[in-house]
Amino acid sequence: xxxxxxxxxxxxxxxxxxxxxxxxxxxxxxxxxxxxxxxxxxxxxxxxxxxxxxxxxxxxxxxxxxxxxxxxxxxxxxxxxxxxxxxxxxxxxxxxxxxxxxxxxxxxxxxxxxxxxxxxxxxxxxxxxxxxxxxxxxxxxxxxxxxxxxxxxxxxxxxxxxxxxxxxxxxxxxxxxxxxxxxxxxxxxxxxxxxxxxxxxxxxxxxxxxxxxxxxxxxxxxxxxxxxxxxxxxxxxxxxxxxxxxxxxxxxxxxxxxxx
Numbered sequence: 001x002x003x004x005x006x007x008x009x010x011x012x013x014x015x016x017x018x019x020x021x022x023x024x025x026x027x028x029x030x031x032x033x034x035x036x037x038x039x040x041x042x043x044x045x046x047x048x049x050x051x052x053x054x055x056x057x058x059x060x061x062x063x064x065x066x067x068x069x070x071x072x073x074x075x076x077x078x079x080x081x082x083x084x085x086x087x088x089x090x091x092x093x094x095x096x097x098x099x100x101x102x103x104x105x106x107x108x109x110x111x112x113x114x115x116x117x118x119x120x121x122x123x124x125x126x127x128x129x130x131x132x133x134x135x136x137x138x139x140x141x142x143x144x145x146x147x148x149x150x151x152x153x154x155x156x157x158x159x160x161x162x163x164x165x166x167x168x169x170x171x172x173x174x175x176x177x178x179x180x181x182x183x184x185x186x187x188x189x190x191x192x193x194x195x196x197x198x199x200x201x202x203x204x205x206x207x208x209x210x211x212x213x214x215x216x217x218x219x220x221x222x223x224x225x226x227x228x229x230x231x232x233x234x235x236x237x238x239x240x241x242x243x244x245x246x247x248x249x250x251x252x253x254x255x256x257x258x259x260x
Contacts, residue, residue: 048145049123049200050227050255051211052234052243055096057221059115065092067118070216071198076189078176087170089198090120090213100258103244108260117258118213118222121168121198122246123147125253129160129169137195144226145255146200156193165250169197200224227255 058064068090071077078087096112097104099119127147129138137153138160140146161169175192183189187203190196201211209215214222225234243257 046228047143047226048125048228048255049205049224050234050257051120051200051214052223052237052257052259053118054219054221054223054237054241054259055112055117056259057219058117059111060219062115064218066216066218067213067222068092070212071201073182074184074201074204074212075187075199076176076180076184077196078172078179078190079181080176080179085171085173087172087176087196089170089196090118092116092118094119099246100244103260112260119166119168120213120256121147121200122166122252122254122256123198123200124255126251128163128165128252132159132163134159141202144202144205146202147197148199148202149196151188151190151194151196154194156195158195160195165247165252166254169195171195 068088071090072079072088075089077089080086093116096108096115096117099117100108123140123146125145127138127140130140130147133139134157135153135155137150137155139148139150141148156171158171161167161171172190172192172194177183177189177191180189201209201213204211211222211224214224223234223237225232227234227238229235237259238257241259243259245254245257248254
């Protein structure tokens with residue numbers, strides 16, 4: 001039997017790596033093309049729901065987390081004290097410097113140092129979480145651009161959590177129902193072993209109501225609407241004031257805007 005040279009061996013190894021890479025790529029494409037829970041096509045949305053949060057108004061009430069409380073009560077979000085296992089749809093304990101490390105200046109340091117700001121799922125134009133989900137449990141709705149979750153399809157692999165550059169998803173390590181003092185019967189509870197996040201209050205949008213966080217804010221600091229509609233309130237306020245977004249350089253196209 002002829003001995004294989006080092007050059008031939010390395011050539012075979014390279015082909016094996018290429019083959020594995022092709023298989024991996026095929027798996028990602030297959031996951032991205034998995035049928036959506038609402039059977040809607042995966043083409044770009046003509047409508048894109050978004051939020052605009054005015055931090056200038058938000059900081060008028062230091063320590064206020066009414067938006068988060070309203071969101072969590074409406075959606076039966078588990079109340080877990082352990083920061084390593086807590087579940088959050090909106091959280092208000094992140095500081096400006098950690099959320100916007102590249103957008104700091106003398107003004108922001110003077111006005112927002114030590115002040116927490118609301119953080120949530122960005123419902124991106126190109127959500128990385130959707131691309132990696134192997135079961136189609138998370139998908140971007142074609143009718144309004146909202147990134148959704150189907151907890152019945154979720155297998156708890158956490159690929160979406162790893163892919164999300166904003167840390168906007170939480171995992172239920174234990175049965176979340178055990179942590180709920182009061183349950184909202186109009187919204188489903190979840191089970192252990194699934195991922196969850198903000199759903200832009202799609203159940204409220206269907207009824208013509210604004211998201212719970214928008215309704216609960218006493219300063220009217222949160223505006224929601226279709227950013228593709230030039231006549232919408234959110235389009236008008238975005239046109240009038242300068243806004244920033246989280247990590248836009250990544251190309252995901254986040255749809256939560258902040259006024260500073």
